[in-house]
Amino acid sequence: MKKALISDWYYVNGGAEKVxxxxxxxxxxxxxxxxxxxxxxxxRKFILNxxxxxxxxxxKLPTVKKNHRKFLQLFPIAIEQFDLSDYDLIISSSSxxxxxxxxxxxxxxICYCHSPMRYAWDLREQYLKDAGLTKGLKGxxxxxxxxxxxxxxxxxxxxxxxxxxxxxxxxxxxxxxxxKDSVVIYPPVDVDFFSLEExxxxxxxxxxxxxxxxxxxxxxxxxxxxxxxxxxxAGEGPELEKLQKIAKSNIEFVGYVENKKLRSLMQKAKxxxxxxxxxFGIIPVEAQxxxxxxxxxxxxxxxxxxxxxxxxxxxxxxSSEKIKEAVINFGSKKFDPKIIREHAVxxxxxxxxxxxxxxxxxxxKAHQESLKQDKSEI
Numbered sequence: 477m478k479k480a481l482i483s484d485w486y487y488v489n490g491g492a493e494k495v496x497x498x499x500x501x502x503x504x505x506x507x508x509x510x511x512x513x514x515x516x517x518x519x520r521k522f523i524l525n526x527x528x529x530x531x532x533x534x535x536k537l538p539t540v541k542k543n544h545r546k547f548l549q550l551f552p553i554a555i556e557q558f559d560l561s562d563y564d565l566i567i568s569s570s571s572x573x574x575x576x577x578x579x580x581x582x583x584x585x586i587c588y589c590h591s592p593m594r595y596a597w598d599l600r601e602q603y604l605k606d607a608g609l610t611k612g613l614k615g616x617x618x619x620x621x622x623x624x625x626x627x628x629x630x631x632x633x634x635x636x637x638x639x640x641x642x643x644x645x646x647x648x649x650x651x652x653x654x655x656k657d658s659v660v661i662y663p664p665v666d667v668d669f670f671s672l673e674e675x676x677x678x679x680x681x682x683x684x685x686x687x688x689x690x691x692x693x694x695x696x697x698x699x700x701x702x703x704x705x706x707x708x709x710a711g712e713g714p715e716l717e718k719l720q721k722i723a724k725s726n727i728e729f730v731g732y733v734e735n736k737k738l739r740s741l742m743q744k745a746k747x748x749x750x751x752x753x754x755x756f757g758i759i760p761v762e763a764q765x766x767x768x769x770x771x772x773x774x775x776x777x778x779x780x781x782x783x784x785x786x787x788x789x790x791x792x793x794x795s796s797e798k799i800k801e802a803v804i805n806f807g808s809k810k811f812d813p814k815i816i817r818e819h820a821v822x823x824x825x826x827x828x829x830x831x832x833x834x835x836x837x838x839x840x841k842a843h844q845e846s847l848k849q850d851k852s853e854i
Contacts, residue, residue, distance in 0.1 A: 477840070480563040481506040482555075484572040485544060486529055488685075489519040491663060491758040492590050495569055495642075497523050498664040498825055499588075502833050509558050511551060511573070514541050532557060548595055549621045552576060552628045565840055568636075571755075576632035584843040586836060587636040588661075591646055591755040592653040596626040599689065606688055630654065638839055640832070643756040643777040659835065662780075663756055664828035667821050669735070670765035673743030674813045679706040680771075680803070681745035683738060683759060684752065686713030691751035691773075693719055697796035700724045702803060707749070708741060742766040747806055750778065751794060757781060764788070764820035767813025771802050781823065785809070787816045 483496060500506065500523070508529040520526055532554035534540055534547055551573045558577060560566055566583055568574040571590040579585045595603045600622055604610050609618035630653070639658035641647035647658045680699070684690040692709065696719050699707040703726050709719070712732045720729055733741065739762075742748060748763035749771045756777035760770045764781070770788035772778040782788045789809065791802035 482509040483569045487514040664825035665761045665823040667765040670762045672767045672817045677744045682749045683710035686715040698799035769811040
């Protein structure tokens with residue numbers, strides 16, 4: 477069996493890349509494809525077992541390494557130019573265009589879907605606003621581009637034989653967007669690496685890429701109103717400089733931190749604060765694996781990973797005021813780090829690898845039997 481694994485892109489080691497790492501831990505004979513591949517050697521070794529992905533023409537475009545999303549209109553063209561016709565099994569890891577790869581009837585295509593393409597669907601208006609493309613001729617053109625991408629995305633969802641959703645939240649969005657059923661396999665969390673620490677210190681932690689939809693600004697604004705509480709902010713991105721300017725003295729920015737440092741921060745934090753509406757959200761589970769309670773938005777994947785008043789608490793609106801109220805409320809509650817840890821283990825890497833291996837092997841076996849049946853009827 478010849479296997480191909482296609483991802484939207486490789487440039488950071490995030491949640492989607494941890495899925496790729498686990499798939500490569502099961503099968504080490506995939507050929508890899510992506511629109512772009514700018515991984516450093518440490519991340520490449522972890523995610524792709526040191527392999528390089530075959531990339532599209534977008535890899536060579538000027539400034540793409542700095543901001544690949546500005547070439548959004550070219551993504552569908554680029555993904556369709558990959559020729560995977562020699563492969564028996566194709567697994568796509570997709571939150572954008574990877575699932576739109578061209579396939580034929582003899583191939584089995586399984587998509588691990590992190591989300592339907594947000595730029596084309598639910599984050600469409602946010603994307604236009606952030607890019608300054610809501611008005612004028614440029615705005616009209618940008619909207620027409622997104623209209624075309626939306627139609628392309630809907631049409632090319634037919635190229636997928638089976639969808640795997642990373643949460644029940646995403647399974648429902650796949651149904652709403654593509655009218656396709658899916659099976660839920662939660663992504664892998666390295667609960668062995670993110671180990672239990674029962675002794676906590678007097679600081680709160682948030683960590684993410686500093687981009688608008690993560691809503692880190694709301695967390696910063698909330699702690700600006702709580703000057704007696706310390707907040708540590710880990711991560712980097714285009715919003716970092718703005719956040720540093722508005723933050724008060726009780727807020728410390730530590731920038732990008734490697735995994736061991738992040739683990740240490742998580743283990744000792746009084747609580748992890750998470751304001752994004754994520755499809756699943758691996759990082760709140762990593763915090764829980766450390767025995768650290770989570771203060772999170774009650775929408776999206778966190779509703780499936782955080783148990784209210786047992787492994788954390790929720791706030792119901794993306795606003796600094798609601799986050800502030802939740803942090804104050806949290807201060808009067810007690811949590812057992814061991815119970816929090818036990819819950820996180822349900823999302824382990826071992827569990828993911830067992831479930832996805834069984835699913836892929838069963839579907840491939842059924843696919844081969846179907847092909848044999850078709851040939852016998854000719």
